[in-house]
Amino acid sequence: MNEQIEKTDVKTPKATRKDIHLPRRLFHLTMGVGSGTIYALFLTHNQAVYILGTCACLLYIFEQVRLNYPEYSGTLSRVTKYFLRAEEQLKESASIPFVMGLLLTILTFPKSVSLVAIYTLAISDPLSAIIGIKFGRTRIVPHKSLEGSLAFFLSCFCIICFVYSPYLETKSWTLLFVAFAVSFSVSVFEMLPIKLDDNLTIPIFSAVTMWLAQTLLLL
Structure with a gap:
């Protein structure tokens, strides 16, 4: 009887990809914009790698505890219910590829390129989801408007x-062309039905595309 009560009291997430799930989107945006801004203004490359690497390790440990010790699910669900989707209850959440995407981007690319990738993941990804779910009428591909x-x-x-x-001021037309070409490329890539988590693929593809454009056009 007590076990039934405990199971009933545990509130599990019910949101799916088809839901706006605003707390999750806002957390996604805040963490990404915050990380990018702190990196841009206060941190060197090495400092950013150390800090984000530590956060990735701690997050991975938290996820393993959440998945392998279900007896703590009631306590953890008081926090995770606001950020996890229903399908993430029995597997690692999107927070792992999110942090890994940021870390790999910072490790591999120059700061300006990394910032474009981080902000694209933090702002463009949740914004497109909210607009698509709320106002999307014209379907391009399944689940994308x-x-x-x-x-x-x-x-x-x-x-x-x-x-x-x-x-x-000095290369305005070149910059506008690069911005258009990269934005269009990443927008098309974001629509592709890739099975890998977009929290990992979007920042990496954005960074590669931006780096190539910057290198070829000497921006």
Whole structure:
């Protein structure tokens, strides 16, 4: 009888990918924008790697405890219910590829390129999901709408212009072309039915595309 009561009292997440799940989206945005801004203003490359690497280790340990010690699920669910989807109850959450995407991006690419990738993941990804779920009417591919993809494209375009704003006076047309080409490429990539978690693929693809454009056009 007590076991039944305990199971009933545990509130498990019911949100899926088709739900706006606003607390999760806001947490996604806050963590990404916060990480990128702190990296841009206060941290060196090595400091960012050490801090984010430590966070990735701690998060991985937390996920293992959550999955392998179900007796603590009642306590942990008081927090995780706001951020986890229903399908993440029995597997690792998207927080692991999210942190790994940021870490791999910072490890591999210059700061300006990494910032574009981080902000794209933090802003464009949740914004496109919210717009697509709330206002999406025109389907391009299954689970992707024209409205959501347009929100992704426009926000990514603005992010690139913001990060590379020092070049606006001297190389304005080059920057606008790069911003358009990279934003369009990443928006198309985001629609592809890739089975890997987009929290990992979006920042890496964004960084590779931005780095190639920057290198080829000497931005």
